[in-house]
Amino acid sequence: MNQKPQKEGDSSLPIESKSKELLQLASRTNASDIHFVPLRNQGMIQLRVDGQLHPIEKVPYVFFERLVSHFKFKAGMDIGEKRRPQDGSMDLDLNGTLLHLRLSTLPTAFHESLVIRLLPQSGPAHFESLALFPHSLKGLHSLLNRSSGLILFSGPTGSGKTTIMYSLLQYLQTKDTINILTLEDPVEKKMDLFLQMEVNEKAGITYGEGFKSLLRHDPDVIMIGEIRDEATAKLVIRAGMTGHLVLSTVHAEDALGCLYRLVEFGLSVQEIEQTLLGIVSQRLLSLTCPYCGTRCEPYCFMRRHDKRMGLYELLSESGLEKGMEWIRGNSDRPDGLRTLNYFMKQGMALGFLPMNTLHRWGVDR
Incomplete structure (x- = not known):
């Protein structure tokens, strides 16, 4: 550069x-x-x-x-x-x-x-406009129409997990009149469309205690900034089973890795299967700049569109069923899924992403 x-x-x-x-x-x-x-x-x-x-x-x-x-x-x-x-x-x-x-x-x-x-503090863009390949998120529409269950997001720090969750909540609120509550650490963007609560451990508001308070506030949809421990994981699962749509994040390398993390939190395969609707794993990657070459020079103002866009892997429906069979030990790691590596190769082949993208950001299998 x-x-x-x-x-x-x-x-x-x-x-x-x-x-x-x-x-x-x-x-x-x-x-x-x-x-x-x-x-x-x-x-x-x-x-x-x-x-x-x-x-x-x-x-x-x-x-x-x-x-x-x-x-x-x-x-x-x-x-x-x-x-x-x-x-x-x-x-x-x-x-x-x-x-x-x-x-x-x-x-x-x-x-x-x-x-x-x-x-x-500007409002988030529509979630499909965040993706380099918008069709990779098409399946989210059907998941958002569900009245209960859990949708998980994973990715490195700074990969846009909070941004896409805000965008999805905004989409839900404009589509219907519902009560949306969030619990975040910290609140990154103050929004008018839903009620936001911030973790404050000095005041006794942990993720676990804050989540219990949200459940008493008659929510339709709940966003939890992160599932950090077994207690929060069990509360999230219980909320998804009792008529709430829950969005949250988990630290994992890819979508299948999220399933392992849930098991590590002490959740049974049956609990996961009954509650989990889908997993979105993501990366926020630099695009190839037509003016500067491989990486865009920070002072390049010729290109006014985003210099980074998201790559998203959505595991749901049949793909999620294959993942659950793998977690049970009944099958090998599923092949044929449209993974992050798949979309990185597509982006490199089309010239949108630098040729070292897969080496730098790819998920080891």
Whole structure:
């Protein structure tokens, strides 16, 4: 990837102006994060664009420290505490673009490091428009018409699991008048169409306790940010069995791996079979840029469409039945499924994805 040369930052700008300049640059380049990295005698600022970190500039340490303190103050963090990690958040209107910022500090061997996650608050796109191959999600329509059951999503951090769940909830709410409740850690995007609750362990709101509270609030559809333990898994299964449609995520490499994870959580094959409607496994991948070559240069503004799109593997109906037979030990790992690897090969053959995509993101069988 061609990259702009790293430069020494302009430390003559007032802190307020510099902070706004960085946020505008991050927003303009669709960066997901801003990294403030302390070095021995100076600080480096980086942007994560399309999953890749790009050095932007280096600034004198005194200026770097003031910049970090400025963001901490704005986010309601303790600017005097530099020995312990801290978390904070703030909302920002940047030239009409609403952003929710999540801040995280970390004491390091040199000085304090800061990472700012940028979460645009615009409404999610229709779920089929998120996919490089929209037909891969066609089967979701029939699953969403069910009044009860469980739909699971898996993928690495930052692969868009929350985005597609928001999009599906928006689709459900606009299709019918229903009560949709979410339990998230944290709430990434504040939506008007459904009620959102945030995990707060200091206040006793764990995933398990929060989920029990949601069930008492007469929900039709429930979104749980993540199934983390056996207790939450059993609550989710019970909700799916008693007339609720539940969407949640599980850490697994692919759709079949999700089945193993559910068994590891102590669920019986019978419970899974009675409740699970489908599994979506996904990756968010960089597209080949027609102007820059294999990878798009972060300052390329010629191409205004998305530089990354989702690849989705949907396991449902007959495919899910084959997966359950495999989990029982009655058959070999099922072949002939349209897996993530299948769609990666399709994308590479059509020139949408770089030729190293399968090597980098493929699922080992």
